[in-house]
Amino acid sequence: MIKVRFAPSPTGFLHIGGLRTALYNYLFARHNNGIFLLRIEDTDRSRFVEGAAEGLVDILKWAGLDFDEGPLFQSDRLDIYKERVDFLLKNGFAYRCFCSADRLDGMRKAQIAKKQPPKYDGLCKSLSPEESDKLAKEKPFTVRMKMPQEEIIFDDAIRGTVKFHGSLIDDQVILKSDGYPTYHLANVVDDRMMGITHVIRGEEWLSSTPKHIILYRYFGWNPPVFAHLPLLLNPDKSKLSKRQGDVAVESYKEKGYLPEAVLNYVLLLGWATEDSQQIFSKEEMIAKFSIERCGKSGAIFDIQKLIWMNGEYIRKLPIEELTRRAIPFIEKAGFEASDIGYLQKCVFLEQEKIKLLSDVPHLIDFFLKDDIIYDKNALDKVVKKPGVFEILNDIAVVYSELKEFTEQSTETVTREYAIKKSLKTAQIFHPVRVAVSGRTEGPSLFHMLELLGRDRVLKRVNYLIGEING
RNA sequence: GCCGCUAUCGUCUAGCCCGGUUUAGGACGUCGCCCUCUCAAGGCGAAGAUCAUGGGUUCAAAUCCCAUUAGCGGCACCA
Numbered sequence: 355m356i357k358v359r360f361a362p363s364p365t366g367f368l369h370i371g372g373l374r375t376a377l378y379n380y381l382f383a384r385h386n387n388g389i390f391l392l393r394i395e396d397t398d399r400s401r402f403v404e405g406a407a408e409g410l411v412d413i414l415k416w417a418g419l420d421f422d423e424g425p426l427f428q429s430d431r432l433d434i435y436k437e438r439v440d441f442l443l444k445n446g447f448a449y450r451c452f453c454s455a456d457r458l459d460g461m462r463k464a465q466i467a468k469k470q471p472p473k474y475d476g477l478c479k480s481l482s483p484e485e486s487d488k489l490a491k492e493k494p495f496t497v498r499m500k501m502p503q504e505e506i507i508f509d510d511a512i513r514g515t516v517k518f519h520g521s522l523i524d525d526q527v528i529l530k531s532d533g534y535p536t537y538h539l540a541n542v543v544d545d546r547m548m549g550i551t552h553v554i555r556g557e558e559w560l561s562s563t564p565k566h567i568i569l570y571r572y573f574g575w576n577p578p579v580f581a582h583l584p585l586l587l588n589p590d591k592s593k594l595s596k597r598q599g600d601v602a603v604e605s606y607k608e609k610g611y612l613p614e615a616v617l618n619y620v621l622l623l624g625w626a627t628e629d630s631q632q633i634f635s636k637e638e639m640i641a642k643f644s645i646e647r648c649g650k651s652g653a654i655f656d657i658q659k660l661i662w663m664n665g666e667y668i669r670k671l672p673i674e675e676l677t678r679r680a681i682p683f684i685e686k687a688g689f690e691a692s693d694i695g696y697l698q699k700c701v702f703l704e705q706e707k708i709k710l711l712s713d714v715p716h717l718i719d720f721f722l723k724d725d726i727i728y729d730k731n732a733l734d735k736v737v738k739k740p741g742v743f744e745i746l747n748d749i750a751v752v753y754s755e756l757k758e759f760t761e762q763s764t765e766t767v768t769r770e771y772a773i774k775k776s777l778k779t780a781q782i783f784h785p786v787r788v789a790v791s792g793r794t795e796g797p798s799l800f801h802m803l804e805l806l807g808r809d810r811v812l813k814r815v816n817y818l819i820g821e822i823n824g
Numbered sequence: 825g826c827c828g829c830u831a832u833c834g835u836c837u838a839g840c841c842c843g844g845u846u847u848a849g850g851a852c853g854u855c856g857c858c859c860u861c862u863c864a865a866g867g868c869g870a871a872g873a874u875c876a877u878g879g880g881u882u883c884a885a886a887u888c889c890c891a892u893u894a895g896c897g898g899c900a901c902c903a
């Protein structure tokens with residue numbers, strides 16, 4: 355039975371790169387009818403952020419990456435790690451280290467200054483068991499694993515065979531002086547005890563993997579399959595970071611990206627099909643995903659393509675659904691959103707123009723409020739032209755004489771008026787558009803007029819006539 | 825500094841494992857044309873890649889081999 359996990363630490367919001375890792379794990383599990391587990395790696399008390407774990411669960415839910423087990427918290431499992439550390443200590447695979455943080459720090463700085471690799475000098479390694487036991491009662495200590503001085507070779511499902519030499523790797527701290535395990539220990543122990551078969555994680559873990567391999571060996575366990583995903587990059591090719599744009603999935607949600615689009619976009623950052631398919635339903639993702647087709651090189655996060663993709667998904671959404679999702683944004687902009695039927699009509703007229711849900715309030719605001727703002731540019735370009743005053747006056751009369759004020763009837767009489775006056779239709783359409791909406795761009799004119807209704811249309815046209823006069 | 829990973833259009837990538845079907849394919853973006861009451865959307869088209877560089881192997885290399893370079897990642901009592 356295939357089993358994978360997503361194992362974030364609760365130190366803040368979910369990173370967009372983390373979302374991709376979670377997605378790949380999720381897809382791999384679903385594709386293989388396996389299990390997807392969520393584990394919260396909260397072993398660093400100094401970086402713990404209140405509410406972060408809940409936030410992680412919420413945003414995963416928003417993204418639709420439902421997990422089958424968890425969330426499991428490492429802080430609930432301290433006894434288990436402690437027991438494993440004792441095992442290592444007893445078998446000589448690890449030793450207590452009583453060096454102070456100051457000593458370690460000074461040593462590291464000196465090594466770096468001498469252009470040497472920063473590495474623990476092994477001072478406490480030579481302590482006898484008796485000395486170690488005695489000191490342990492007096493001083494705080496950490497526990498370090500012993501790195502064997504040999505070549506460590508492992509297979510990565512994405513990168514193939516990878517080799518490191520143990521002599522170059524530090525005797526890693528696996529238990530901190532506060533009694534909490536470090537990532538390396540907790541990760542290995544949990545993956546084993548939770549039955550994880552495939553570890554799919556970011557490339558930043560590749561060089562730690564030999565430590566994990568050795569821990570598995572010390573415990574007498576078979577390691578899982580490792581797959582290290584390429585990193586997500588800033589436009590300058592450095593590891594994607596806060597400084598150069600949004601990395602929190604939460605902020606994409608707030609900006610009005612659809613989870614389907616974010617997932618689909620992130621899917622393509624490091625994975626592709628042979629035919630370079632771009633748009634995937636979730637079912638297709640699950641059906642087609644495979645680790646073998648993951649790329650090896652880092653991918654720059656291109657917001658332009660995400661925006662395009664979001665537009666694609668928005669255009670495909672049924673109008674009821676689109677409106678439902680847009681309502682929080684409409685309300686946030688200060689508009690009343692109780693008349694769903696009316697909002698649906700407004701949103702429908704603008705659907706093909708929406709890139710982000712947060713665009714919606716602005717796109718439809720002239721349907722929702724009376725004191726519309728006339729765009730300066732629109733006034734200059736369209737209204738301040740000779741003949742506009744007369745046209746608007748005539749049109750107001752024509753519209754007021756209409757029996758029924760509909761898309762069809764308004765179009766018919768407007769075109770008739772154009773012929774009668776030997777005007778190009780655009781000479782009438784444009785000023786009317788500006789008069790009723792305040793701007794030059796918008797939905798097709800007559801759909802807009804019908805939705806606005808005669809009263810509002812006449813009121814706005816007459817208002818503009820007054821403005822031209824004044 | 826040491827270790828490791830990576831390297832195809834501006835960006836995401838296909839092709840590479842199993843050399844010839846590649847005038848290196850698709851997508852975003854850009855530009856042009858069409859449609860059109862505007863903006864979009866849509867349709868059509870264009871520009872854009874000496875396949876990091878240099879050597880081999882071969883009748884033939886983006887594809888195989890070697891070296892080099894560059895970029896990135898890791899080297900915490902962070903994950």
